[in-house]
Amino acid sequence: TKRDGSKKARLCVQGCAQVAGVDFDQTFCAAMRGTSLRALASLAASMGMRMRRWDFVAAYLQGELEPGEDIYCHPPPGYATIGSDGRPRICRIQKPVYGMAQAGRRWQRTLFPWLEAQGFTQSSTDTCIFSKTKGDDRLVIGCYVDDLFVLYSTDDPGSLYSEFSAALVDRWRVEDEGE
Numbered sequence: 001t002k003r004d005g006s007k008k009a010r011l012c013v014q015g016c017a018q019v020a021g022v023d024f025d026q027t028f029c030a031a032m033r034g035t036s037l038r039a040l041a042s043l044a045a046s047m048g049m050r051m052r053r054w055d056f057v058a059a060y061l062q063g064e065l066e067p068g069e070d071i072y073c074h075p076p077p078g079y080a081t082i083g084s085d086g087r088p089r090i091c092r093i094q095k096p097v098y099g100m101a102q103a104g105r106r107w108q109r110t111l112f113p114w115l116e117a118q119g120f121t122q123s124s125t126d127t128c129i130f131s132k133t134k135g136d137d138r139l140v141i142g143c144y145v146d147d148l149f150v151l152y153s154t155d156d157p158g159s160l161y162s163e164f165s166a167a168l169v170d171r172w173r174v175e176d177e178g179e
Helices: 034-047 103-117 160-171
Strands: 050-056 071-073 091-093 129-134 137-144 147-152 174-178
Touching (some): 034 050, 160 174
Antiparallel strands (some): 071 091
């Protein structure tokens, strides 16, 4: 049940049935460390920056599979499992879906290059932290799975934050969760 009371359903494949080396080869997906989030909050407080949280709607579905990566699964409950020709049906996955062993990695491999293309620099101490500076205007982003923690010095028109938030909404399905 969502915050507004509406119901949602999500297709989830049986990642537990995937075989390493056959169905996937890499699953590592970095997550921002708790100490990094506390450091971001401390930075925001000490520098007088504001902090907002953005949530990606169905984040994994916004990721991309690797070129040539073919993944199949059984049809979800309620769909015909036998075709009109009498043969079993299978579904070809076109986007990373929840339950796939590699879904988180595919999402991150889609988001991080986009952030770098927006001019952000990835931290060498925590790969889930990105920053961008223009004069006194600073923007720092912490990525935790499907959430962004965004620190910014100003949200005036033309600021890094206003440009970033416009680009974010233009490219992704996101919800501003507020301060």
